[in-house]
Amino acid sequence: MKIDWAALGSVFGVSLAFTVGLVALFTLGVNGLSRREKAAAQGGSAALAVTGAYVCFAACAAAVAYGIYLIVAKP
Amino acid sequence: MESFSLILAIVVVTALAFDFTNGFHDTANAMATTISTGALKPKVAVAMSAALNLVGAFLSVEVANTISKGLVDENGIRPEVIFAALTGAILWNLLTWLVGLPSSSSHALMGGLVGATVASAGFGAVHGDMLVTKVLLPAVAAPIVAGLAAMLATRFSYGIGGKADGEATRKGYRAGQIASAGLVSLAHGTNDAQKTMGIITLALVAGGAIAPGSNPPTWVILSAGLAIALGTYIGGWRIIRTMGKGLTDLEPRQGFAAQTSAATAILASSHLGFSLSTTHVVSGSVMGAGLGRKGGVVRWSTATRMFIAWALTLPAAALVGAGAESVTDLGDWGTAVVAVFLVGASATIWKISRREVVDHTNVVADTAEPAGVVTTAIAAVTPPPAGTVAEDLSATIPAPAVTAATATDPAPAAPPAAAV
Numbered sequence: 001m002k003i004d005w006a007a008l009g010s011v012f013g014v015s016l017a018f019t020v021g022l023v024a025l026f027t028l029g030v031n032g033l034s035r036r037e038k039a040a041a042q043g044g045s046a047a048l049a050v051t052g053a054y055v056c057f058a059a060c061a062a063a064v065a066y067g068i069y070l071i072v073a074k075p
Numbered sequence: 076m077e078s079f080s081l082i083l084a085i086v087v088v089t090a091l092a093f094d095f096t097n098g099f100h101d102t103a104n105a106m107a108t109t110i111s112t113g114a115l116k117p118k119v120a121v122a123m124s125a126a127l128n129l130v131g132a133f134l135s136v137e138v139a140n141t142i143s144k145g146l147v148d149e150n151g152i153r154p155e156v157i158f159a160a161l162t163g164a165i166l167w168n169l170l171t172w173l174v175g176l177p178s179s180s181s182h183a184l185m186g187g188l189v190g191a192t193v194a195s196a197g198f199g200a201v202h203g204d205m206l207v208t209k210v211l212l213p214a215v216a217a218p219i220v221a222g223l224a225a226m227l228a229t230r231f232s233y234g235i236g237g238k239a240d241g242e243a244t245r246k247g248y249r250a251g252q253i254a255s256a257g258l259v260s261l262a263h264g265t266n267d268a269q270k271t272m273g274i275i276t277l278a279l280v281a282g283g284a285i286a287p288g289s290n291p292p293t294w295v296i297l298s299a300g301l302a303i304a305l306g307t308y309i310g311g312w313r314i315i316r317t318m319g320k321g322l323t324d325l326e327p328r329q330g331f332a333a334q335t336s337a338a339t340a341i342l343a344s345s346h347l348g349f350s351l352s353t354t355h356v357v358s359g360s361v362m363g364a365g366l367g368r369k370g371g372v373v374r375w376s377t378a379t380r381m382f383i384a385w386a387l388t389l390p391a392a393a394l395v396g397a398g399a400e401s402v403t404d405l406g407d408w409g410t411a412v413v414a415v416f417l418v419g420a421s422a423t424i425w426k427i428s429r430r431e432v433v434d435h436t437n438v439v440a441d442t443a444e445p446a447g448v449v450t451t452a453i454a455a456v457t458p459p460p461a462g463t464v465a466e467d468l469s470a471t472i473p474a475p476a477v478t479a480a481t482a483t484d485p486a487p488a489a490p491p492a493a494a495v
Binding site: 003004007008010011012014015016018019020022023024026027028029030031033034036037038060064067068070071072 | 131134207208212216220221223224225227228229231232235241242243244247248251254255258261262265328331332335336338339340342343344345346347349351
């Protein structure tokens with residue numbers, strides 16, 4: 001019996017890294033937006049936070065696009 | 076399609092029925108957390124999932140080809156064997172749906188195939204180590220991989236996110252959850268609809284209707300995609316309830332982490348060639364997300380029943396598959412008997428399910444929320460809700476709110492052991 005530990009290990013590593021990374025990015029993005037919400041409530045703006053937020057979301061969108069690419073172009 | 080015999084027609088119809096139960100059973104994978112956190116309305120969620128499943132079915136035929144080309148010896152297999160295998164898989168899917176437990180449709184299908192093959196050609200025809208590497212190991216690995224990822228992601232997210240709690244936060248996680256749930260649906264369509272296409276193609280080859288090595292014909296792709304989409308849209312609400320509310324309580328942020336972890340693990344595993352079952356991945360990630368939040372609880376009694384169902388999936392489907400194959404072996408009337416039995420048993424399960432209806436109206440209702448023994452003990456500070464009047468069975472079971480699942484399958488009244 002041959003168990004493909006390498007494949008299992010890489011699935012584990014990739015899942016862990018991607019999930020934590022994506023969720024962290026998204027959380028940062030949401031934080032940025034919520035900062036704008038707070039700033040707007042006080043009459044100010046949070047341009048830096050909002051820019052950062054959109055960068056984060058763009059990265060997440062890229063990851064989703066890559067996911068769709070993987071689904072469509074099955075090896 | 077000139078030599079389209081009756082048995083072939085039966086197999087195709089049964090395969091589509093299996094595809095339907097597959098979609099029906101697995102809606103929960105993509106949409107349970109989305110529904111339970113309120114990111115999407117139940118009907119909208121299943122409609123979206125159904126549409127993406129349909130799209131996914133058309134995206135590629137790679138998976139279908141691996142099933143219909145090479146995995147099984149195309150010369151040795153008869154349509155009756157496939158029919159018997161599908162019978163086992165469908166019945167197991169319906170039974171687990173009745174008790175509201177998520178279990179892998181692929182394992183049910185493999186179990187049915189193994190059982191039917193053993194009954195038809197003996198134990199030598201099954202590769203034992205294939206079974207371990209392709210079925211057992213992934214079943215153990217999937218929830219651990221996805222669970223750990225979801226747990227760490229949840230913990231991290233709460234760590235850096237603090238207590239952000241505005242409109243932007245709510246909307247943000249809602250959108251994120253919908254996106255990742257969509258990915259899971261799409262991946263499910265490409266994988267599971269194609270399994271059925273593979274089976275139908277295999278049957279067509281076995282019955283001599285198309286040449287060995289052909290791609291699935293267009294009508295097969297179309298009907299398989301439609302069957303799984305229809306099943307998804309009708310929705311296995313019982314399983315959605317277990318997955319979305321039964322295992323743990325999820326906040327939107329946890330739902331997002333769970334769904335992202337599930338999508339990532341599914342894509343990574345199918346891309347890197349170590350296939351994990353969608354059901355196992357999602358269950359694991361839901362539990363992981365539950366554990367990741369401070370004060371989060373996983374209802375281990377529900378989880379334990381789910382694990383037992385996983386362990387039983389393969390042998391149970393195999394047993395039915397083997398039994399069905401021995402009966403079809405008796406001749407054409409045997410096949411008819413199996414067909415009648417399949418329809419009868421499905422109808423019976425459906426009938427039993429009507430005793431307590433779970434649908435989109437009460438899928439997230441709090442009164443219907445399964446309260447495990449452990450959870451009840453933790454929540455003992457608050458007075459338990461009045462026993463649900465609708466269920467006369469609740470009198471025999473100490474837990475205050477008895478679900479459909481616990482009613483049909485009384486949970487062991489184990490003392491509260493692990494509460495994390």
